[in-house]
Amino acid sequence: MTAAVGVGRLLKRTAIALVALQAMVVAAKMVAPGRSEPVGVSPGAGTRAPAGEGAASTSVAPHRSPYELAPDELAPRTGPPRAGGDGWRWTAALGLVGSVGLLVVAISYQLSRSGRGWAEALFWAGLLIVLVPFATRLASRTPSRGERIALLALLAAYMYLVKVLHDPFGFMFSDELIHQRNAEEILRSGSLFGENSLLPVTAVYPGLETAAAAIASLAGVSVFTAGLLVVGSARVAIAVALFLVFERIGGSARLGAVASLVYLVSPNLLFFSYQFSYESLALPLGAAVVFAAIARADARGRHERLAWTVVAVLLIGAIVATHHLTSYSVAVVMLALLVTSLLAGRRGSGFGALGLVAALASGLWAVLVAPETLTYLGDIFSRTSQSVVDTASGSSASRALFRSPSGESAPAWEPIVAIVATALTTLASALALPRAWRWRHRHPLIPLLALAALGYPAFLLLRFASSAWETGNRASAFLFIGVAWMVALAGPHVLLPLRSRLLGRAILPALCAVVLVGGVLSSWSPSVRLSQPFRVSLGGTTTEPEGAVAARWTRDQLGPGNRIAAPAAEARLLLAEGRQTALTGSSNGNINVLLSFPPFGPAEEEVIDANDLDFVLVDRRTIAFDNIAGYFFGIVGSRSAQARPTFAPEVVRKFDVPRTDRLYDSGDVTIYDLRRISR
Amino acid sequence: MIPSRRAITVTAALGLIAGAAALAPLPSGLRLVLVAPLALALSGYALTAALFPGRSLDLAARWLLAGTLSIAVTIIAGLSLNTAGIRLETLPWALTLSGLTLVACAVAERRRPAPDAEPVARVRQPGRRRGVAPALMGAFALGILVVSMVLVRVPLSSSVAQGYTSLWLVPDANDPSRLALGVESHEASTTDYRLTLVVEGRRTVDRSLALMPGERVEVDYLVPFTRTGATIQARLYTDDAPGRVYRSVRMTVPRADINGGTPSPEGPLDEKRT
Numbered sequence: 027m028t029a030a031v032g033v034g035r036l037l038k039r040t041a042i043a044l045v046a047l048q049a050m051v052v053a054a055k056m057v058a059p060g061r062s063e064p065v066g067v068s069p070g071a072g073t074r075a076p077a078g079e080g081a082a083s084t085s086v087a088p089h090r091s092p093y094e095l096a097p098d099e100l101a102p103r104t105g106p107p108r109a110g111g112d113g114w115r116w117t118a119a120l121g122l123v124g125s126v127g128l129l130v131v132a133i134s135y136q137l138s139r140s141g142r143g144w145a146e147a148l149f150w151a152g153l154l155i156v157l158v159p160f161a162t163r164l165a166s167r168t169p170s171r172g173e174r175i176a177l178l179a180l181l182a183a184y185m186y187l188v189k190v191l192h193d194p195f196g197f198m199f200s201d202e203l204i205h206q207r208n209a210e211e212i213l214r215s216g217s218l219f220g221e222n223s224l225l226p227v228t229a230v231y232p233g234l235e236t237a238a239a240a241i242a243s244l245a246g247v248s249v250f251t252a253g254l255l256v257v258g259s260a261r262v263a264i265a266v267a268l269f270l271v272f273e274r275i276g277g278s279a280r281l282g283a284v285a286s287l288v289y290l291v292s293p294n295l296l297f298f299s300y301q302f303s304y305e306s307l308a309l310p311l312g313a314a315v316v317f318a319a320i321a322r323a324d325a326r327g328r329h330e331r332l333a334w335t336v337v338a339v340l341l342i343g344a345i346v347a348t349h350h351l352t353s354y355s356v357a358v359v360m361l362a363l364l365v366t367s368l369l370a371g372r373r374g375s376g377f378g379a380l381g382l383v384a385a386l387a388s389g390l391w392a393v394l395v396a397p398e399t400l401t402y403l404g405d406i407f408s409r410t411s412q413s414v415v416d417t418a419s420g421s422s423a424s425r426a427l428f429r430s431p432s433g434e435s436a437p438a439w440e441p442i443v444a445i446v447a448t449a450l451t452t453l454a455s456a457l458a459l460p461r462a463w464r465w466r467h468r469h470p471l472i473p474l475l476a477l478a479a480l481g482y483p484a485f486l487l488l489r490f491a492s493s494a495w496e497t498g499n500r501a502s503a504f505l506f507i508g509v510a511w512m513v514a515l516a517g518p519h520v521l522l523p524l525r526s527r528l529l530g531r532a533i534l535p536a537l538c539a540v541v542l543v544g545g546v547l548s549s550w551s552p553s554v555r556l557s558q559p560f561r562v563s564l565g566g567t568t569t570e571p572e573g574a575v576a577a578r579w580t581r582d583q584l585g586p587g588n589r590i591a592a593p594a595a596e597a598r599l600l601l602a603e604g605r606q607t608a609l610t611g612s613s614n615g616n617i618n619v620l621l622s623f624p625p626f627g628p629a630e631e632e633v634i635d636a637n638d639l640d641f642v643l644v645d646r647r648t649i650a651f652d653n654i655a656g657y658f659f660g661i662v663g664s665r666s667a668q669a670r671p672t673f674a675p676e677v678v679r680k681f682d683v684p685r686t687d688r689l690y691d692s693g694d695v696t697i698y699d700l701r702r703i704s705r
Numbered sequence: 706m707i708p709s710r711r712a713i714t715v716t717a718a719l720g721l722i723a724g725a726a727a728l729a730p731l732p733s734g735l736r737l738v739l740v741a742p743l744a745l746a747l748s749g750y751a752l753t754a755a756l757f758p759g760r761s762l763d764l765a766a767r768w769l770l771a772g773t774l775s776i777a778v779t780i781i782a783g784l785s786l787n788t789a790g791i792r793l794e795t796l797p798w799a800l801t802l803s804g805l806t807l808v809a810c811a812v813a814e815r816r817r818p819a820p821d822a823e824p825v826a827r828v829r830q831p832g833r834r835r836g837v838a839p840a841l842m843g844a845f846a847l848g849i850l851v852v853s854m855v856l857v858r859v860p861l862s863s864s865v866a867q868g869y870t871s872l873w874l875v876p877d878a879n880d881p882s883r884l885a886l887g888v889e890s891h892e893a894s895t896t897d898y899r900l901t902l903v904v905e906g907r908r909t910v911d912r913s914l915a916l917m918p919g920e921r922v923e924v925d926y927l928v929p930f931t932r933t934g935a936t937i938q939a940r941l942y943t944d945d946a947p948g949r950v951y952r953s954v955r956m957t958v959p960r961a962d963i964n965g966g967t968p969s970p971e972g973p974l975d976e977k978r979t
Binding site for chain 1: 727737739740741746756757764768770773776777778781782793795802842845846847853854859860863866874875917918954
């Protein structure tokens with residue numbers, strides 16, 4: 027029995043790498059010898075292309091792609107094109123190198139958790155060991171189409187594993203805990219549309235949680251394991267979907283691969299878009315819808331068109347139930363494709379019909395199932411616009427970049443790299459504009475991608491506004507698709523003047539490396555970029571930080587469903603681990619004021635009464651208000667632990683008044699019973 | 706690429722096995738390996754094979770649709786079951802997803818082009834053998850990934866993190882004169898404590914206890930009270946700093962109608978050490 031359990035555990039751990047394995051299976055299929063297939067076209071429609079480009083380049087688009095330039099226009103080339111068998115070897119070799127890179131990242135995380143030096147240097151080294159070989163191979167002319175797809179799928183899986191290794195014990199990014207609660211509620215209640223006190227709108231878009239709950243229920247695993255598999259599969263899918271889209275519109279497998287590669291290094295993708303969060307699933311499904319719509323427009327015959335319609339409608343249905351903004355974006359993109367098609371003189375593409383389906387479905391969902399969506403999004407947009415106006419007019423100070431919410435500043439070199447990365451992508455997009463303009467009639471998606479790329483820098487500016495930065499952050503996941511396309515389109519502009527073969531080969535991997543590093547630097551403060559200590563060994567057992575232990579204590583001793591006010595990080599733990607109705611922030615009756623300012627008075631009683639609070643959790647560490655960095659142990663003896671600021675004693679003890687009961691005390695965390703005030 | 710009869714048969718078989726595995730008492734790891742493909746690949750692959758029976762779809766697009774449609778179908782199946790008032794539990798999930806996969810496989814098989822429309826067997830080209838090296842490299846890569854996964858899951862030494870101790874005092878929901886007093890050590894080493902319980906200003910419990918890291922003591926006390934508003938306060942001290950209160954909790958008696966008598970605990974009714 028023990029052996030069976032041991033084997034089960036080992037299998038479970040191995041299954042975490044299932045995403046990578048799945049990518050490897052795809053890889054094996056893709057690079058099988060002699061495989062050279064047309065892209066979604068009928069038999070005989072394609073003619074075989076040279077092995078270096080894959081068949082797609084000639085079978086789909088009759089126009090000439092910038093990546094089909096004569097060999098001497100790019101880099102000097104010697105010898106015949108490589109055969110498909112080489113692709114298999116290359117893919118396996120790069121898979122091995124990438125896994126070594128991941129091992130280096132894993133070591134860096136372990137060093138970081140123990141507060142030892144070299145962790146950050148190893149992290150960057152590991153990331154680059156994963157990325158650079160893949161980028162170099164993908165940018166070269168030799169791989170077959172199948173090999174390119176296999177490499178992209180593997181790279182996407184490896185980049186996702188960088189995030190998985192970051193938090194191996196459970197979901198730790200702020201949105202993840204909110205969605206974890208929803209999924210666990212589905213498992214417990216057996217039904218959808220439960221309640222979520224921190225982000226109510228997530229409960230009425232249960233697509234991600236439904237898929238995770240299905241796997242958790244079928245396989246008997248935790249929501250964490252199931253969620254990792256769902257998001258991992260989706261992130262591999264988006265790499266392939268974007269490749270197929272870019273390849274179709276660009277007429278070149280190499281162009282498609284380069285554009286998809288650039289998307290894989292987009293700023294904020296590494297951790298933010300790999301979260302167990304609804305957008306992480308919806309966006310890949312959205313990319314698949316765009317591919318299906320384009321394939322449908324090119325389809326030959328009624329049956330094929332109908333099949334693509336069924337695919338697109340099923341995917342749209344899933345998106346509508348998964349994420350509000352992505353479903354609206356799909357509708358907008360489809361309708362915009364209709365407009366650009368008509369402008370290009372194309373009719374009967376079917377984009378309009380799919381756009382209407384998406385608009386109607388998402389509209390009906392918002393009205394009938396999720397009426398709170400409009401209020402939620404309206405609040406965000408009004409807050410964003412107000413913040414932009416305030417910042418632009420100087421009435422509120424601009425947000426300090428490269429500083430964490432807890433006030434930690436980044437070293438001086440980091441802003442430089444981040445700015446260089448942004449400047450490079452912007453420059454590349456600008457260089458590609460003339461080509462995008464010349465190509466505007468080649469495919470209706472091309473003008474839209476150019477527009478997205480143009481909009482990207484504008485949204486970056488939102489990062490300067492204190493209440494708008496998150497909107498800019500989230501928008502970048504969508505808009506960078508356009509940037510990736512434009513950067514790939516700019517490739518020949520950059521490569522053509524280069525006479526050096528070495529430079530020609532190095533420039534794209536170098537660009538990808540700078541964009542990846544710059545993106546991570548600009549999006550994540552040093553304290554959370556690397557893994558932080560969450561689980562420590564205590565003799566024969568393990569323990570976790572005070573917030574997590576307190577959250578589970580509330581579930582066990584007070585029962586679930588109590589209304590508890592808490593700082594941002596602990597509120598999420600109370601929601602997910604404690605199964606409580608947690609309240610936090612300023613949008614919930616000014617809980618932050620309740621927790622941050624002394625003394626206890628009528629205003630506090632008003633907030634307690636208005637929110638019908640049962641309990642309050644007080645944390646003396648200000649970092650508990652940081653929903654990204656507030657979950658972890660401080661490392662003994664480290665500078666960051668010593669520098670962790672705390673509230674003044676009068677704030678911490680403000681609830682020590684006669685009408686409260688102090689039920690729990692673990693040093694930093696205290697829980698008070700407020701029921702004699704609220705009732 | 707036309708989905709082969711063998712691929713469709715294998716998909717149907719795997720769908721069936723996954724459905725059965727979900728209901729079988731297997732270790733969760735094994736169940737995961739058998740069942741996860743049902744929601745992540747099989748149902749979508751079968752559906753794609755049914756929708757695109759001919760050569761109109763290449764392998765990459767087929768794999769993309771297999772993954773994305775599987776997730777989409779799972780989401781839509783969940784919504785449908787929920788709307789039909791069926792609880793989202795293992796049996797309905799297994800029946801729905803396995804059933805969908807099998808039906809889609811049957812449709813795919815029925816819609817498959819006649820055998821003569823299939824291409825002739827691919828002739829292996831000389832010099833294109835895969836060899837053993839790539840497979841070995843793939844196996845090494847997978848091994849390194851598992852090692853990485855195991856490495857990051859190794860808990861840190863307790864000396865890395867600042868330890869702490871939790872103290873709590875919770876009245877019984879049905880009988881406020883019964884109190885649960887608990888101490889749990891998350892300290893790095895075995896710690897000696899002194900625990901006191903003060904009822905209406907009188908120290909009624911004063912005991913020493915030593916807890917190993919991760920150990921917890923929970924004691925149920927019966928405390929008769931004399932008046933409403935009487936306070937009970939528990940304090941914890943460590944032997945390292947016996948004069949300084951290390952942890953402190955307190956509660957106020959909410960009602961007068963509880964047992965009267967001497968304000969002293971009747972002693973531990975039940976003590977659990979875990």
